[in-house]
Amino acid sequence: MVRDVSCRGRRGGTRxxxxxxxxxHKPAKWVLTxxxxxxxxxxxxxxxxxxxxxxxxxxxxxxxxxxxxxxxxIWVPLRPLIPLxxxxxxxxxxxxxxxxxxxxxxxxxxxxxxxxxxxxxWGWGSRGFEMNRDLIAKLYFPRIILPLSTxxxxxxxxxxxxxxALGAFAYYRVHDGVWYIDWSPRLLFAAPxxxxxxxxxxxxxxxxxxxxxxxxxxxxxxxxMLGFWxxxxxxxxxxxxIPITWRWLVWFNPMAALVEEFKAAVFGWARPPxxxxxxxxxxxxIVFALAFWHFHLMESQTADKV
Amino acid sequence: MTVSRDGSAAPTVWSIEPKRPGIIATAIxxxxxxxxxxxxxVKSFRKLxxxxxxxxxWVFITPLFPLLLNAxxxxxxxxxxxEGIPYFLFLTVGTISWDLxxxxxxxxxxxxxxxxxxxxRVYVPRVILPIATTTPAVFNFLISAAVTVVVVxxxxxxxGTPYLSVGGHxxxxxxxxxxxxxxxxxxxxxxxxxxxxxxxxxxxxxPVIQLWFLATPVLYSTSQVPVEYQKWLALNPMASFxxxxxxxxxxxxPPDPVRFAIAVTFAVALLSxxxxxxxxxxxxxxxxxx
Numbered sequence: 001m002v003r004d005v006s007c008r009g010r011r012g013g014t015r016x017x018x019x020x021x022x023x024x025h026k027p028a029k030w031v032l033t034x035x036x037x038x039x040x041x042x043x044x045x046x047x048x049x050x051x052x053x054x055x056x057x058x059x060x061x062x063x064x065x066x067x068x069x070x071x072x073x074i075w076v077p078l079r080p081l082i083p084l085x086x087x088x089x090x091x092x093x094x095x096x097x098x099x100x101x102x103x104x105x106x107x108x109x110x111x112x113x114x115x116x117x118x119x120x121x122w123g124w125g126s127r128g129f130e131m132n133r134d135l136i137a138k139l140y141f142p143r144i145i146l147p148l149s150t151x152x153x154x155x156x157x158x159x160x161x162x163x164x165a166l167g168a169f170a171y172y173r174v175h176d177g178v179w180y181i182d183w184s185p186r187l188l189f190a191a192p193x194x195x196x197x198x199x200x201x202x203x204x205x206x207x208x209x210x211x212x213x214x215x216x217x218x219x220x221x222x223x224x225m226l227g228f229w230x231x232x233x234x235x236x237x238x239x240x241x242i243p244i245t246w247r248w249l250v251w252f253n254p255m256a257a258l259v260e261e262f263k264a265a266v267f268g269w270a271r272p273p274x275x276x277x278x279x280x281x282x283x284x285x286i287v288f289a290l291a292f293w294h295f296h297l298m299e300s301q302t303a304d305k306v
Numbered sequence: 307m308t309v310s311r312d313g314s315a316a317p318t319v320w321s322i323e324p325k326r327p328g329i330i331a332t333a334i335x336x337x338x339x340x341x342x343x344x345x346x347x348v349k350s351f352r353k354l355x356x357x358x359x360x361x362x363x364w365v366f367i368t369p370l371f372p373l374l375l376n377a378x379x380x381x382x383x384x385x386x387x388x389e390g391i392p393y394f395l396f397l398t399v400g401t402i403s404w405d406l407x408x409x410x411x412x413x414x415x416x417x418x419x420x421x422x423x424x425x426x427r428v429y430v431p432r433v434i435l436p437i438a439t440t441t442p443a444v445f446n447f448l449i450s451a452a453v454t455v456v457v458v459x460x461x462x463x464x465x466g467t468p469y470l471s472v473g474g475h476x477x478x479x480x481x482x483x484x485x486x487x488x489x490x491x492x493x494x495x496x497x498x499x500x501x502x503x504x505x506x507x508x509x510x511x512x513p514v515i516q517l518w519f520l521a522t523p524v525l526y527s528t529s530q531v532p533v534e535y536q537k538w539l540a541l542n543p544m545a546s547f548x549x550x551x552x553x554x555x556x557x558x559x560p561p562d563p564v565r566f567a568i569a570v571t572f573a574v575a576l577l578s579x580x581x582x583x584x585x586x587x588x589x590x591x592x593x594x595x596x
Contacts (some may be wrong), residue, residue, distance in 0.1 A: 070504040082513045095384055218360040224371050
């Protein structure tokens, strides 16, 4: 068993790390090593050693979720239903947004699955430092665990959405006699897409969680940003609604290709152009690299300032 | 308990009496404690944009951002009509009256919950809390009104006409604001009591307000509603208030006076029933604490 006792200066200076021997009868032997500096793999390895904390922080974040409500856990399935019902009423009912041969409610629900893998986890992940302010000030642990584990309550909404989508597919099977879902091996493609989106949300939370602890603006800003971003992503409308001359521009939004690939995999629609997905994956990889680097530089400085 | 001080030259006499029941006594007490509204207002203000980088700039961003988004989506993409007035201006005027309602309702619902600690320490008439916490909403309304003036100025320069017409009919706007205030406090009397014991109230109120927003002619004008549905608008007092507010400023599309009167009567009745409900529940709370 390895125990770490650390004290860090600003900007990743030398860290004193002590390794206590497992044998209880022998006096513990403390080895002081130099901090692994800016080596990202060493950081990830360290985070892996502390992996048990993920469950701890995740359950902490969960306990905030519907605390002090009468209905309590009933809110969990109830709350994600509200935007789905309202969205299909407004966009599908009042505005008659077309949905390429699929009932609008279905298109919205299926589109909401990848989108909610993004907006909920990003918002929650950003709260990582803020929610555990007291703990950060008192002890050291790899802080990358914070945005990662507070993301977990954000998984609830996409999960509920999947359940709603399955129910809706079954309903329309009985009602219209058609499976709108495309039962083909392509359907399996939907799962890795969701992971990529979660990874993107995590990359963004790496940066936003650092700043949200100091400035509440970040939270407001993310809220507004997501409002705009959703309209730029084909969630409430099919991408075919965008004039063909401008459609190529949409794919520069990394979420657009992912959401559209997801919908195409589920409904068996035509896929976006072959370069769209690699482009968005490249963008996400760049964002992650920059965010990780930035987090790495700023983490201890932020922890000192909370 | 009421503590009052009698006499000025003679040695001060403090008389401690039980609180008098009844709505009129409560109203008098409310007036005596009016300074508390100021205190709470300032307090909730300080908290409002504390620990932000942009600080007070948020005061302008908060109303402007949703406005721009709505104008873009509903005016630009969907192309809703606005009776010869530029859609953005039409939306701005409708939105400020609606936001007064929506924000004040959200704030007053949190009134008791947010200031529970104050109640534990000092005596204040409880009813003052849901009223005092609406201060940020009133302030937001004033800021939005200033933004509207800028928007009007822009169109005046651009199109050579201010589109606004101010005159005797502007009294409709004033009446609408008063009616909205009454209506909000009426609802707040109930929701603040529920909101104190269950956070569900607030969670539920968000979507309810959003739906209500769509059922109120803010994004669209009443004349665009199909005739067979127009009678249903009578069920929504906010529809009459927002219409009246817009009529007072634009001078087009006058509201139905009968419907407006019914809505005002309803708001006043709701506030009266709400006050009775509130004082009934506070008595229970106060005896439970004591």
